[in-house]
Amino acid sequence: MALILTYSLGNDLYGLEIDAIQEIIENPVLHYVPRAEGVLTGSINFHGQILAVIDLPKLLGFAGNQRDHRHLVLTSEYRSLVFTTCGVERIVNLEMEFLQPPPDGHDRPAVRGIIDFNETTINLLDTDEVTKQLEDIFAE
Amino acid sequence: MDMSKYRELFLSEAREHINSLSQLVVTLEQEPGNRETIDALFREAHSIKGMAATMGFNNTARLSHHLEDLLDGFRNSGDIPSVTIDYLLEGIDLLDGLLDDLLDDRPERNTEDFLTKQPVPAADREKKSPDRSIADVDDDESSKAPPEEPDTFQVLIELEKGIPAAAACGILILRELEKSGKVKASKPEMDELREEGDCEQIQAWLTSLVEKEQLKETLLNISGVANVRFIEDRRKNDRRLRRAVDRTIRVRTDLLDQFVNLTGELITHRNMLNTAGSNRNWDELNSALERAGRLIDDLHHNVLQVRLMPLQSITGRLPRIVRDLSRKSGKKVNLQLNGTDVGIDRVILEEITDPLVHLVRNAVDHGIEEEGVVTVSAGREKDLILIEVADNGKGMDPQTLRQKAVDSGVVTQAQAHSMSDRDALMLVCRPGFSTAQEVTETSGRGVGMDVVRAAIRNLGGTLNIISEVGTGTRFQMRLPLSIAIIKILLVRCAGRVLAIPITRVQRTLDLPTSEIQTSGPHRLFRLDEEEICLYSLAETLNLPQAAAGDITWAILTEVRGLRVGLQVDGFLGQRDAFIKPTGFPLNLLTGLSGATVEGDGRVTFVVDPQALLEKHKMVTNL
Numbered sequence: 087m088a089l090i091l092t093y094s095l096g097n098d099l100y101g102l103e104i105d106a107i108q109e110i111i112e113n114p115v116l117h118y119v120p121r122a123e124g125v126l127t128g129s130i131n132f133h134g135q136i137l138a139v140i141d142l143p144k145l146l147g148f149a150g151n152q153r154d155h156r157h158l159v160l161t162s163e164y165r166s167l168v169f170t171t172c173g174v175e176r177i178v179n180l181e182m183e184f185l186q187p188p189p190d191g192h193d194r195p196a197v198r199g200i201i202d203f204n205e206t207t208i209n210l211l212d213t214d215e216v217t218k219q220l221e222d223i224f225a226e
Numbered sequence: 227m228d229m230s231k232y233r234e235l236f237l238s239e240a241r242e243h244i245n246s247l248s249q250l251v252v253t254l255e256q257e258p259g260n261r262e263t264i265d266a267l268f269r270e271a272h273s274i275k276g277m278a279a280t281m282g283f284n285n286t287a288r289l290s291h292h293l294e295d296l297l298d299g300f301r302n303s304g305d306i307p308s309v310t311i312d313y314l315l316e317g318i319d320l321l322d323g324l325l326d327d328l329l330d331d332r333p334e335r336n337t338e339d340f341l342t343k344q345p346v347p348a349a350d351r352e353k354k355s356p357d358r359s360i361a362d363v364d365d366d367e368s369s370k371a372p373p374e375e376p377d378t379f380q381v382l383i384e385l386e387k388g389i390p391a392a393a394a395c396g397i398l399i400l401r402e403l404e405k406s407g408k409v410k411a412s413k414p415e416m417d418e419l420r421e422e423g424d425c426e427q428i429q430a431w432l433t434s435l436v437e438k439e440q441l442k443e444t445l446l447n448i449s450g451v452a453n454v455r456f457i458e459d460r461r462k463n464d465r466r467l468r469r470a471v472d473r474t475i476r477v478r479t480d481l482l483d484q485f486v487n488l489t490g491e492l493i494t495h496r497n498m499l500n501t502a503g504s505n506r507n508w509d510e511l512n513s514a515l516e517r518a519g520r521l522i523d524d525l526h527h528n529v530l531q532v533r534l535m536p537l538q539s540i541t542g543r544l545p546r547i548v549r550d551l552s553r554k555s556g557k558k559v560n561l562q563l564n565g566t567d568v569g570i571d572r573v574i575l576e577e578i579t580d581p582l583v584h585l586v587r588n589a590v591d592h593g594i595e596e597e598g599v600v601t602v603s604a605g606r607e608k609d610l611i612l613i614e615v616a617d618n619g620k621g622m623d624p625q626t627l628r629q630k631a632v633d634s635g636v637v638t639q640a641q642a643h644s645m646s647d648r649d650a651l652m653l654v655c656r657p658g659f660s661t662a663q664e665v666t667e668t669s670g671r672g673v674g675m676d677v678v679r680a681a682i683r684n685l686g687g688t689l690n691i692i693s694e695v696g697t698g699t700r701f702q703m704r705l706p707l708s709i710a711i712i713k714i715l716l717v718r719c720a721g722r723v724l725a726i727p728i729t730r731v732q733r734t735l736d737l738p739t740s741e742i743q744t745s746g747p748h749r750l751f752r753l754d755e756e757e758i759c760l761y762s763l764a765e766t767l768n769l770p771q772a773a774a775g776d777i778t779w780a781i782l783t784e785v786r787g788l789r790v791g792l793q794v795d796g797f798l799g800q801r802d803a804f805i806k807p808t809g810f811p812l813n814l815l816t817g818l819s820g821a822t823v824e825g826d827g828r829v830t831f832v833v834d835p836q837a838l839l840e841k842h843k844m845v846t847n848l
Contacts, residue, residue: 117829118722120767121815121838129812129821131829136821137809165810183413183429187382187455217810224814 088182090201091158092208093171096148098194101201101208102158104177108166109159114139125223130168132159142169145219146195164213167220178203185210232543233328236281239579240325243274247318255311261304265657267314268297269677273580274321276587280547285334286324292341293317316340379438383428383445384453395450396425402448406441407434477532488525495521526802530708534569537604537613540579541566544586544602551590557597559590564603570611571708574685578613578703581678585615585701588675593617593699610687610729611705618698622691624650634659648787651691655679686712686727686819686834690787704729712805714822714832715781716798720769723798725822725832732782732789734797739778751791753782760791766817766838783835792835805832816841 089104109132116128116139125145129136139157143150150172158169185199188209192200196219198212247270254263271294278286293314300306306314320340327334383399385392396419403409412430419425434441442454495518502510541563548561570578582602589600594617601616624647631637631653637645645653653659657676682689687705706712706729714725715734735753742760743750749760760780762771772795780791805820808831812818817838821831 115827118831119812119815120722120724120818120831120833123768126811129808129829131823131827134806134823135809136806136812136823136829138812167810185380220811221814224811 087179089177090180090208090210091177092175093154093158094173094175095143095146095171096150098148099175099206099208100171100197100211101178101180102211102213106160106164106213107158108161110174111157111159113155114157114168125220127170130157132166132168135166137166137168139168139170140216140220142216143172145216148172160213165217167213167216178208180208233281235539235579236277236283237325237329239576240274240277240286241322243270243277244318244321244325246270247274247321248315251311251314251318254306255308258308259305261301264297264300264304264306268294268301271297273677276580276583280543280550280583283324283328283334285337286321286328288341289317289321289324289337293321313343379432379434379456381430381432381441381445382455383430383451384455385426385428386450386452387426389450392425392450393419395448396428398448399428399445399451400430402444403430403432406436406444407432481528481531484528485525488521488528492518492521492525526711530571530711533571533573533708535572535575537566537568537570537575540575540582541602544583547583547586548590548600551587555591557590557594559594559597560599561586562599562601562603564601565605566602568604568606568611570705574611574705574708577681577685578705581681581703582613582615584675584678589615589617589619589699589701593619593621595620598698606707607704611707613703613705614700616698616700621695621697621699622651622654622693623695627651627653631656631659646787648691651693652786654691655689686729711802712832713800714803715800716830717763717779717781717794718796718798719767719794720764720772721795722769723828723830724763725803725830726781726835727819727832728800730783730835732784735778735780735782735791737778737780737791739774739776742778753789753791756789758782758789758791760793761839761842762793763833763835763838764793764795766792766835766842767833781835783839785836785839790839792839803830803832 090101091104091107091110092099092101094100111130111132114130114132116130117136119126119129119138122128125141127139127141129138137159141153143153152172153170154173156174158171158174160167160169180201180203182201185201188194188197188200194209196212196215197209198215199210201208201210247267250263250267250270254260254267257263271290275287275290275294278284278290296310296314296317300310317340320335320337324334324337381403385395389395396414397416400409400412400416400419403412410431410433412428414425414428438456442456445451445454495514498514499511499518502514544563545561548559551557552559586600586602594600598618602613603616604611604613606612627650628637628642628645631650632639632642636653636656636659642650655675655678659675679689682703682705685705687703690702690704691699692702693699706727713728715728715731716723716725735751737751737760741751750757751760752758760778764771771793774793774795778793779796780793782789783792784790803822805822807813808818808821812821817834819832819834819837821829823829
């Protein structure tokens with residue numbers, strides 16, 4: 087069993103292991119980052135650490151401008167990234183044994199695996215893919 | 227001369243290089259043909275070779291030289307066959323063993339077997355690979371000295387629909403998996419399969435050393451298996467990469483005593499502040515705060531002291547290097563050391579050790595012709611440390627360098643033509659550029675100067691080359707005193723506050739706006755009889771530049787040897803700031819060197835005007 091935080095990106099439901107999340111903070115003060123543009127919306131002072139806030143829906147190409155005021159701060163294992171999402175849903179307890187690789191033709195971006203929950207599909211976020219995309223964008 | 231006191235330094239440094247060698251080889255294995263990785267590997271081997279040769283550890287030096295040669299052969303093709311990867315790893319293990327020998331004061335182990343052995347040619351290997359079975363892999367594994375850490379992953383095996391005796395097939399699969407590693411869990415379990423007759427797919431968590439592709443092949447050979455997919459547990463891999471290196475430092479006890487005293491005083495002051503605060507006694511509060519400020523300054527000074535080490539600790543081995551080099555090359559070289567008692571932050575010192583040695587070697591190898599003097603001098607220059615390596619040799623001719631750069635494809639003819647002499651001299655810092663006609667053990671392969679420049683840049687310093695044909699060459703490194711706490715100038719820019727390291731600011735300017743001239747796309751102003759280009763900090767950050775009033779504020783800075791002005795909207799003063807490194811992906815942004823947190827929690831980013839201007843490509847238009 088694993089605790090998964092679910093959140094929406096566009097019309098899809100995504101999930102992230104609770105273990106990967108350090109804290110969820112509401113309405114943090116965003117600080118200007120020189121030369122930041124696009125998916126990098128700013129930085130936050132998180133207990134003295136200066137962390138980048140990533141607009142996850144925009145990074146992964148989801149339409150719509152609605153963003154939840156709650157920000158997900160990932161653990162240092164996930165490079166302490168801070169994500170905004172379209173909407174933070176809830177925490178569910180899932181049997182990870184049912185985690186399936188994304189089937190062929192699954193066109194949602196950055197999915198590590200899928201799992202069905204109450205007739206909805208939760209796409210488990212592939213954080214490595216997110217990191218890789220950020221590297222591609224920001225490596226100069 | 228007694229080298230024993232540098233032994234420990236060598237051992238810790240060499241171990242670091244060996245660690246990155248192994249990491250790089252693994253990276254290369256994952257992305258074959260990545261030339262940057264090959265170059266990086268080559269540099270690491272080169273560094274070990276240089277250090278070991280200096281210390282007189284001959285087997286280590288020969289082995290790393292051998293690896294370096296091997297890597298050099300692949301630098302042009304950019305493609306390393308997998309058999310060479312194995313060979314490289316074996317060599318790295320051997321290097322590691324040699325270090326263990328040195329650590330335990332044993333004579334260096336024999337490397338002859340390895341040196342005379344050649345990697346199996348790639349063609350033979352290809353013939354062999356298709357019929358490699360799991361059994362082969364096991365054999366390989368047992369013959370290798372240190373076993374790899376096994377990988378844990380999740381495998382999903384789908385069975386063909388409606389096959390007879392699906393459960394039996396499932397059992398067969400599980401047995402096969404157990405042969406290749408440890409099955410931590412499976413769904414369904416072996417017992418369930420024995421009892422029930424139905425099974426559509428099998429999911430298993432496997433810890434195994436077997437390569438996934440091979441496992442997949444084996445599993446697909448079992449009749450009834452339709453598909454095999456892997457779900458990786460990447461977190462585990464990440465954790466492995468993040469293994470931190472412990473570092474130690476020696477501190478004088480009297481310095482530690484001072485820390486204890488200062489901390490004690492600070493605690494007393496906290497109590498005074500508390501009392502003054504609860505009594506709302508502003509006079510008392512102010513004086514206690516003032517005193518606390520002084521205590522913090524003292525503490526800061528002491529902390530820096532702990533981190534400072536004299537430059538001598540790394541220049542001590544230079545005489546030996548120069549002596550050996552002169553003996554080998556038959557040149558008569560005199561080394562002079564000046565001002566090496568200057569204290570430098572430990573981290574900076576560690577990072578400049580290799581670059582400094584390299585510069586001295588270059589001076590002997592390429593600077594001096596038959597007889598001459600190499601001078602290493604150091605000193606404080608405002609908030610910076612200036613370290614200069616100078617020779618009185620033949621000097622470098624910018625024209626020769628231009629031609630050489632064009633010949634080796636580093637720059638185009640047109641680029642070379644429009645290059646200033648100063649930029650031409652900096653060409654020696656380009657990867658793959660070498661002016662030496664022949665390769666020696668120490669230098670002349672175009673490796674090194676790019677490392678030197680990169681190391682200095684990473685520390686927030688600058689490298690400057692001054693050379694005159696017939697007079698000699700001077701390499702000047704300017705480095706910050708400390709990398710954690712620096713003096714910053716706070717400026718206003720498009721409604722935001724930004725910090726610029728004082729070391730990047732030659733002076734601040736308040737120019738009468740009417741005296742700024744426009745020439746095509748450029749703005750110019752006069753300073754000390756010189757026409758200087760004026761750029762806008764806001765524009766380099768893609769922000770709108772507000773129109774200046776009667777006075778245009780700017781800082782005077784230097785980009786590639788040219789003085790340039792950088793317009794800001796105003797100055798907010800300067801102060802000491804504790805610079806925090808920024809997290810991913812902020813650390814990838816060019817021109818951001820860190821950030822500092824203000825008293826009220828606001829985050830101010832520190833920008834490097836030179837990097838910003840270079841990035842903005844405005845200066846190249848000149």
